[in-house]
Amino acid sequence: MEVKIIKEIYIDKEDVKARIHEWGSSENPTIICIHGLGSTSLSFIELAHLLKNQYHILSIDLPGHGKTPEFFKVEDYEAPNMIKWVDKVISHLTKGRFYLLAHSWGANIALHYLSKYPSKVINTMLLDGGYYLKTEWYSYQTSISGEIDSLQSEIDYYIKDFDEYCFDTLQEHIEVEKNNYIRWSCLLEEAARDLVRVEDDKYKWHANSFTATGAIKSMYYYPPDSIYDKLPSSIYLLQSTLPESMNKYRETLAEKFKNSTGSKVKRIDGASHLLHWDKPNEVVKEILNWFK
Numbered sequence: 001m002e003v004k005i006i007k008e009i010y011i012d013k014e015d016v017k018a019r020i021h022e023w024g025s026s027e028n029p030t031i032i033c034i035h036g037l038g039s040t041s042l043s044f045i046e047l048a049h050l051l052k053n054q055y056h057i058l059s060i061d062l063p064g065h066g067k068t069p070e071f072f073k074v075e076d077y078e079a080p081n082m083i084k085w086v087d088k089v090i091s092h093l094t095k096g097r098f099y100l101l102a103h104s105w106g107a108n109i110a111l112h113y114l115s116k117y118p119s120k121v122i123n124t125m126l127l128d129g130g131y132y133l134k135t136e137w138y139s140y141q142t143s144i145s146g147e148i149d150s151l152q153s154e155i156d157y158y159i160k161d162f163d164e165y166c167f168d169t170l171q172e173h174i175e176v177e178k179n180n181y182i183r184w185s186c187l188l189e190e191a192a193r194d195l196v197r198v199e200d201d202k203y204k205w206h207a208n209s210f211t212a213t214g215a216i217k218s219m220y221y222y223p224p225d226s227i228y229d230k231l232p233s234s235i236y237l238l239q240s241t242l243p244e245s246m247n248k249y250r251e252t253l254a255e256k257f258k259n260s261t262g263s264k265v266k267r268i269d270g271a272s273h274l275l276h277w278d279k280p281n282e283v284v285k286e287i288l289n290w291f292k
Contacts, residue, residue, distance in 0.1 A: 005052065006045075009093075010067070016088040019067035021045075021059045024052040029122075030094050031291065033059035034086070036104025036129065036274075037215045038162065038207050040066035042191040043103065046280040049187060051287065058093050060086070062106070064211030066194060077214025079112040079222035086113055090120075099291045103127040103276065105215050108224050115230040125290055127283065128240040128273050131257035134220040140249045151220050158212035165205035170196065173203050182270070182278045225260065233262035236290045238283060242272040264290075 009020040021041045031051070033044045041059035048057045063077070063085065064070030071077055086109060090098070100121050102110035107129025114121055134151065141149040148154045167173045170193065177192040178184050196203040239254050241247060258265045266286065271278040 005049070009058075011089060011092050013092070016085060016092070017069050018063075018089050019061040020089070020093065021048070023048040023057040024055050026056050026094075028054060028056045029291065030056045030058060030096065030098040031101050031287075032090055032093075032098050033057065034100070034102040034106030034110055035059070035062060035065070036106050037212060038065075038195075038205070039103070039106075040191070040194045040206065042066070042194040043274075044101070044276065045187045045191045046185065047101075047276055047284060047287070050280065050284045054288070055099075055291070060089055062109075064214075065207050070208070070211050071214065074210065074214040074217065077211070078218045079109070082109055082218065083113045083116055087117060097122050100124040101127070101287070102129060104129040104273065105219065107131075108219055108222075111224050111227060111231060111235075112222065114232065114235070115227040118232050122234070123290055124235045125287060126235065126237045128238065128271075128275050130224050130235075131237060131239075131253045133223050133225055133253060134216075135223070136249075136253060140246075144245075151216070154216050155209075155213050158216065159209040162205045162207055162212055163209045167196075167203040170203055181274065182272065188277060225256070228257070228260035231261045231263075235261060235263035236286065237263055237265045238275060238286060239265060239267045240271050240273050240275050241267050241269055242278075 005023065007022040009022055011018045011020070019041065033041065035041060035043045041061045044059045048059065051057060061068035097120055100110050100114065107126040110124060110126065111130045114124055138149050148157055173196050174189060174192055195206055197206050237254065237257060239250060254265050257263060268275050268279050268282055276283045
């Protein structure tokens, strides 16, 4: 009998509803994965396939992403409520301690979670997130005459980017996704298919600007550096290096993160922000060393 490599789990309780993807045996150490803004639980698909024999991997669709319903109020996306929601989901999935793997916005959530529930987490790995600060980003954008130089301009960007995303066919969407990344694979294509929903016979982005607004406001009003002094040192940040024009900006923030938290930091050469798609084997190597 063939064992299914990936399993889809749905939690449908009165206080929490979520979709989760699961790989590996529950007898192995558990890794909880938290994706970034605009992504889904399947963004970790390649890492999970490479790690499924050594770990039990549970990847969560955040509210308003993938197949998890959005919150009713923008304010519900704020960090204090979000980490309560995440903890409810995790409590349904495992009772033991676990490793935490998070990307981008998910890394911000992971740090807030870690500051609140440090005893539940063994070690944490951040994939190019948790060290970016919105105020610094807007200052950097201003310095290069960029378009996203304020909270409102970033919200406006996502209103257009998410809500106007629309294609007649799934293949058109796949081709756009292919062109966004350094490399491609069958597994990444499976993850890309998860990024759209069908509405009125059109393929639209799975997340909307309401959710994006909540996430961006949370990152702005609850910046990770506000909790640096409350974090354990069991954190490892993998940092992107592309585009190279951003490296000085990244280095400044990564150094602040490292000095303030005592965390380990490593740059992944030739990797953009979605570094686990660009360099999955390198990321897996670091995971195997850190999550042991």
